[in-house]
Amino acid sequence: MTERRTEDLRVSRRRLLGVSGVGVLAGAAAGAGLVSAARADEDKAPAAGGAIPFHGAHQSGIATPVQDRLHFAAFDVVTDDRAKLAGLLKDWTAAAAAMTAGRPHGAGAVGGIPEAPPDDTGEALGLPASRLTLTIGFGAGLFESGGKDRFGLRARRPAALVDLPHFAGDRLDPERSGGDLAVQACADDPQVAVHAIRNLARIGFGVVSVRWSQLGFGKTSSTTPEEHTPRNMMGFKDGTSNIPGTDAELLDRHVWAAPADGSDWMAGGSYLVARRIRMHIETWDRTSLKEQEQLIGRDKAEGAAFGRTKERDPVILDRMEPNAHVRLVHPDTNGGIRILRRGYSFTDGSDGLGRLDAGLFFIAYQRDPRKGFIPLQRSLAADGLNEYLQHVGSGIWACPPGVRQGGFWGEGLF
Numbered sequence: 175m176t177e178r179r180t181e182d183l184r185v186s187r188r189r190l191l192g193v194s195g196v197g198v199l200a201g202a203a204a205g206a207g208l209v210s211a212a213r214a215d216e217d218k219a220p221a222a223g224g225a226i227p228f229h230g231a232h233q234s235g236i237a238t239p240v241q242d243r244l245h246f247a248a249f250d251v252v253t254d255d256r257a258k259l260a261g262l263l264k265d266w267t268a269a270a271a272a273m274t275a276g277r278p279h280g281a282g283a284v285g286g287i288p289e290a291p292p293d294d295t296g297e298a299l300g301l302p303a304s305r306l307t308l309t310i311g312f313g314a315g316l317f318e319s320g321g322k323d324r325f326g327l328r329a330r331r332p333a334a335l336v337d338l339p340h341f342a343g344d345r346l347d348p349e350r351s352g353g354d355l356a357v358q359a360c361a362d363d364p365q366v367a368v369h370a371i372r373n374l375a376r377i378g379f380g381v382v383s384v385r386w387s388q389l390g391f392g393k394t395s396s397t398t399p400e401e402h403t404p405r406n407m408m409g410f411k412d413g414t415s416n417i418p419g420t421d422a423e424l425l426d427r428h429v430w431a432a433p434a435d436g437s438d439w440m441a442g443g444s445y446l447v448a449r450r451i452r453m454h455i456e457t458w459d460r461t462s463l464k465e466q467e468q469l470i471g472r473d474k475a476e477g478a479a480f481g482r483t484k485e486r487d488p489v490i491l492d493r494m495e496p497n498a499h500v501r502l503v504h505p506d507t508n509g510g511i512r513i514l515r516r517g518y519s520f521t522d523g524s525d526g527l528g529r530l531d532a533g534l535f536f537i538a539y540q541r542d543p544r545k546g547f548i549p550l551q552r553s554l555a556a557d558g559l560n561e562y563l564q565h566v567g568s569g570i571w572a573c574p575p576g577v578r579q580g581g582f583w584g585e586g587l588f
């Protein structure tokens with residue numbers, strides 16, 4: 175009987191409604207021992223359809239294929255208790271392993287003690303895993319905050335986790351910037367991504383609070399060159415020239431931190447820079463096609479570089495205007511710098527003046543932001559696109575390596 179109940183708790187969300195049925199589960203009240211048995215076993219449970227493996231050398235959500243939707247959340251840690259922080263990371267890891275496999279977390283959304291709120295909020299019941307990935311990052315505030323070594327981690331702050339400098343044109347809103355922790359949830363179904371962040375926030379009550387969050391749609395990058403390249407809100411293909419998620423050599427060189435980089439616990443991890451970049455869409459829409467193409471350096475229909483006919487033809491940089499975006503960020507202009515872009519479009523309604531609050535939630539992963547995002551963003555001081563853009567939110571986080579079976583997010587740090 176116990177085995178049957180344990181099995182019920184481990185079934186995928188799809189099976190919950192499809193095969194097992196809510197009624198079966200509702201009838202099987204879960205006791206505390208039962209829940210921990212399920213937790214102990216969950217890492218071995220087979221993945222549900224559309225599931226991206228959670229465990230591995232690297233966190234998923236970086237080099238894995240880009241999903242359609244994003245819910246990104248930055249958190250402040252509201253306690254100075256190191257044990258509570260480590261406990262939260264363990265709880266989050268267990269929940270992330272379950273949810274990315276298409277299962278509800280904890281004792282589930284139904285079938286538990288009727289007098290208590292269910293562990294899982296339930297809105298993903300019946301939905302497949304939807305390629306959900308959850309990727310965590312640690313911000314500078316985890317290592318030091320207001321001059322205080324809150325968690326005894328100051329000495330372990332990686333040199334590459336720098337504070338981002340001020341860039342020309344920045345108009346950053348502190349309420350949309352920073353955060354001690356960040357979680358990037360990507361899934362093909364927005365409800366699955368939102369469910370994941372909502373449940374992590376709920377689990378973290380008393381230890382973390384959400385500082386800001388961002389929903390994204392219409393991926394603006396691709397780590398799978400064989401798929402068609404998506405378009406951004408300016409109507410241009412975005413992600414043509416990106417680091418393919420299957421190119422282990424390029425990933426090792428440009429994306430994954432190595433032991434030689436100075437922080438052992440970060441080996442196999444990566445550094446995440448996020449920027450909320452608002453677009454002055456209405457002004458852009460009044461710009462001629464010719465000028466739009468000159469500003470990007472590629473044509474709008476095919477995405478081919480100037481002087482070329484096909485999207486993937488190699489670029490001829492000196493055929494582009496000196497202030498063309500692609501010319502300024504191309505590796506040949508920047509001593510070979512490459513980053514892995516994984517951003518999403520956003521539209522958060524309009525701003526009260528009738529203008530769309532829309533743009534690009536830019537996300538980049540790299541081995542060292544001092545040799546990635548920072549010099550590239552400095553090059554972009556000359557970008558002709560700047561007239562149409564405003565960076566309004568920003569953050570940088572150290573994303574630890576992947577989780578081994580039985581381990582937890584950031585284990586090497588603690």
Ligand code: HEM
Pocket residue numbers: 406408410411412413414415416449451453470472489499500503504505513533534536547550551554563
């Ligand atoms: C809203 C702001 C931005 C827009 C609309 C935009 C748009 C584009 C477009 C259309 C391309 C050409 C297609 C492609 O190769 O993907 C491109 C390429 C690229 N962008 Fe951006 N981008 C923006 C911000 C940034 C930022 C902030 C950075 C880095 C600091 C960046 C770095 C790159 C890189 C590295 C490439 C590939 C260049 C190459 O290797 O050819 N972009 N971008």
